[in-house]
Amino acid sequence: MSRASVLLQLWMTPKTIVLSLLVLGLVGVLSFATMRELGRATTPAPVAPEPARPTRPALTAAEEAFIKAMTPIHAEVQRSLMRASLGQILYKTNDLSSTELKTRMTQALATYGRAETGLRALEPPGSLVRDHERYVTAVRLLQESAVEALKMFKDGKDDHLLAAYPKSQEASDLIREVGGKFWPNEFPPN
């Protein structure tokens, strides 16, 4: 028996075999992980310097108080507008009855009326007069739209919903414009 084969026989005990397999396994896992991480490394795109971002000017105390007073009105208007819009969609898909839609539109019209009264009772600071007027205009448009839509329950013609739509769309655009300025965090990243 050669010296080499004697050494091999001495080395190949059950303990050393198990230990070797463990070590080999660990090395394998480490190699795989390293290769995977290296594989993910990529060349980043060149980046142009980022210019300083302008900041939003702070509100005055009067502006802040006015916006705070408008908040509950805004909340009710938005909720009613959503219920009216979805009511019409679900009516068209036969998931809402005509009676239920009528209830929603009637409630919405009442909400818009209350909102206009509430808005007119507020005195905006000079810097926000224009936005206040735009919001009042939006609420007026919503009332006109709701009145038109409600006509369908008198003559049974769904066409009134289509005729009512442009005004409610214009109103929702106006509300989002003013809303983005008054409540900038209202609809955060989603």
Add this chain to the structure above:
Amino acid sequence: MIQKLLRITTVLALIALVGGLGRADVLRADDDGKRPPQTLQSGFESTDRLLRDVERAEKAPLYSAWIVESSRFMNVPFGGFQPDKAGLNTTVNLPVNVGIIEGPDHKLTLYDSGWKQLAYIFDWNTSCCWKGIRDQLTAIGHDPSKVTRIVLGHAHWDHAGQLSEFPNAVVYIQKEELKQIDFFLHYPVDFNAGHIRAVNTVDPLTGAQVGPPEQACARTPVCGYPPQTVQEILGKVLSGKAKIVDGRHEIAPGLVIHPAFRGHTYGSQLLQVNTARGQLVFGSDTYSSWTGIRDWLVANIQQTDTIQQFLAYEKCYVLTSRLNSFNNCVAAHEPTAYTSAYPLTANWWNIPQGNCSRAAELILAPGKTTHVPGNPDRVLCVNTTPPAHVIRP
């Protein structure tokens, strides 16, 4: 000694196998009899059925596909996006991607329609690079008048804007998406003193609205839907240009909607597209992060049932199992999009006069000519100059 070790190893292996099978049984949609818990029947698709959709699609025409960046959220707290990967106090910039799919008839299908809330750029000022999608399409060599369909992955404001820019296009949206908004509009305020609301959640102490990262509104199910967005959907419904679908729906051969209910919102939906690189699966915010799909991590979980998000990831794995696997899942907000780190989007360029927004060519049908410019501008930029638009800042 060896025999003892072998016995222990065998027992451990058996335990691991049984455990593994148990987990798989919960997550895998094997057949109709094994619908995962709390999964709506109309949102459920078995693995077999998904594979049949792959087989059918492979016999269909091949489509070409691109994405464009509608806008970019800047400096979003990473933890709010992908909590498992975020470091403390780190932020991330997130693209908002829109899919453009061209069929053999040269008509275009959009997957999502970007955002319209321009006030964010001016007044909130945490975003950059917005450009109207019609202009983006033209700038990358497409004709916007060829857009005939818009599939809404979900109807949040940053994905379902600009619908009115395409009056002739038919919108596809899940009924579950509309029903959930309607349901949560009735969120009761009786038990929380009124400060948590479906919309317009306010600070319980000050009564003021608060913004990220303190804001709570994003966690209520209605918060991502401004009335303006719902109005635009209503416009489509009233003009007969909306298809309200309920679950799986084949739009055309090789173009299939798959439900992903609660994968992000209640009525989220995926779009399978047959291409020369296998099936692409567009996922909107259900697939917010591509690395999330690759590494099996949740992302953008505001209204998400995380198990349903994982099930939606699995739908992508099944649909792409023949070719390219997770590399063919198309994410809406993947931070590494438009780099080689997200290989599908590596062929990118800055859209000319696009206010720093980017485009990427994902795959072309055979015979199609590339839309990538000969010498593409690939220097990442951030442009805070407000774009020209009709809304006053």
